[in-house]
Amino acid sequence: MKGFRRAPSMPDQWNIFFATRGTFRPESAGSASVVLGNSIDPEELKSMYDDLRNVVELPREVRRVVSIVPSLTESIAAVDAGKIVGATDWCTHPADLDVTRVRGTKNPDLDVIRALAPDVVVANAEENRAVDLDALRAAGIAVWVTAPTTVPESLDSLGRLLSAIAGGEPDWLREARAVWSSPYDGMRRRAVIPIWRRPWMALGRDTFAGDLLARIGVDNVLRESGERYPRFDPDVLPEYDIVVLPDEPYAFSPDDGPEAFGKPAKCVSGRHLTWYGPSLVEARALLSGQLA
Known part of the structure; x- marks a missing residue:
């Protein structure tokens, strides 16, 4: 997603924005x-x-x-x-x-x-x-x-791009590599990660955000989906422990999203969940805190 933000009232032709992503x-x-x-x-x-x-x-x-x-x-x-x-x-x-x-x-x-x-x-x-x-x-x-789909791929991708443009890797990228180098060894939880509603859509297979969450102990229950951003019915889902609601591309908030689910829902920073860049330096600690 990487920073795409639209208001909930955006035109209908954008409502299926994520349905066509990942087909390139x-x-x-x-x-x-x-x-x-x-x-x-x-x-x-x-x-x-x-x-x-x-x-x-x-x-x-x-x-x-x-x-x-x-x-x-x-x-x-x-x-x-x-x-x-x-x-x-x-x-x-x-x-x-x-x-x-x-x-x-x-x-x-x-x-x-x-x-x-x-x-x-x-x-x-x-x-x-x-x-x-x-x-x-x-x-x-x-x-x-x-075209990264994992955190390590994103770090390597940024390294190549910035070396080509600026001649080398910046300090913040080296810091991000260090932040994400250690494996997670705590309790694991199963999550649904919506990215849109009307219609409801969520993270599915092979997504950067899904990989990032897995690296802090949150496993996407729709990761085996045939689509990267499948539509879903909140009342018909695999067993899950938590709902992760980023504030972009749909602006989920405590008053818009959690009420549709029967399990605890946490609102998180979409930029830290879906962007790869300097935000990766603080994303691990910030998201771990927001999802605690």
């Missing part, structure tokens, strides 16, 4: 080699792989980045905010980021992005639409796609 396939990513639209001497380019094993051609020094993923915007800004020239309307961290806004993750303004002449656009395989990423590539813009 590497073969749909377009050409494996990306050539920059700007005129750059080939000897000044470096070839690197993104998470989908696409070769991305970047200038030796990346100066202009457009981010269409809120958590990646925060990650890059925490290293060098001056490199970011464009970001989505939903890129809320850091709060003082003053850059051109390019609409949302699902409807980026491609004309504005092209006009910004970025060295690279950073995207995510389930956050952003393949058709938009292909259009940017067709315009000669390098696109770097992330």
Whole structure:
């Protein structure tokens, strides 16, 4: 999810936002080699792989980045905010980021992005639409796609991306690796993790947030689902101990969500549950406390 936030009254076409996520396939990513639209001497380019094993051609020094993923915007800004020239309307961290806004993750303004002449656009395989990423590539813009589904994958993904853009791993990323390096050895609980209502939808198989929760002793009862974000009936669920209600993408709160379940419900920070970036440094302790 990585920072996508909508109010409960958002248009119906967004109500099934998560139903289509996780269906992005590497073969749909377009050409494996990306050539920059700007005129750059080939000897000044470096070839690197993104998470989908696409070769991305970047200038030796990346100066202009457009981010269409809120958590990646925060990650890059925490290293060098001056490199970011464009970001989505939903890129809320850091709060003082003053850059051109390019609409949302699902409807980026491609004309504005092209006009910004970025060295690279950073995207995510389930956050952003393949058709938009292909259009940017067709315009000669390098696109770097992330696709982690576990905490370790997210840390490695960030390491590759930030090394490509900034030349190395920041201290906060090394700290996050240390925070998540020790295994959990306490009591385990079974949980339902809704991410939307009207219709009810929850975390299913192979999700970053589900893996993060498992690493603090909270096991997703829908992890064997055939879908990554299945719909469900609150009255028809496997046996569970707790309901985990993040405040995004649906803004669950103590007054909106817990009343639908017959088991204890805990409201948690969606940014710490679903974003991968600097928030991972404090996410383990914060979520463990919120779910205590």
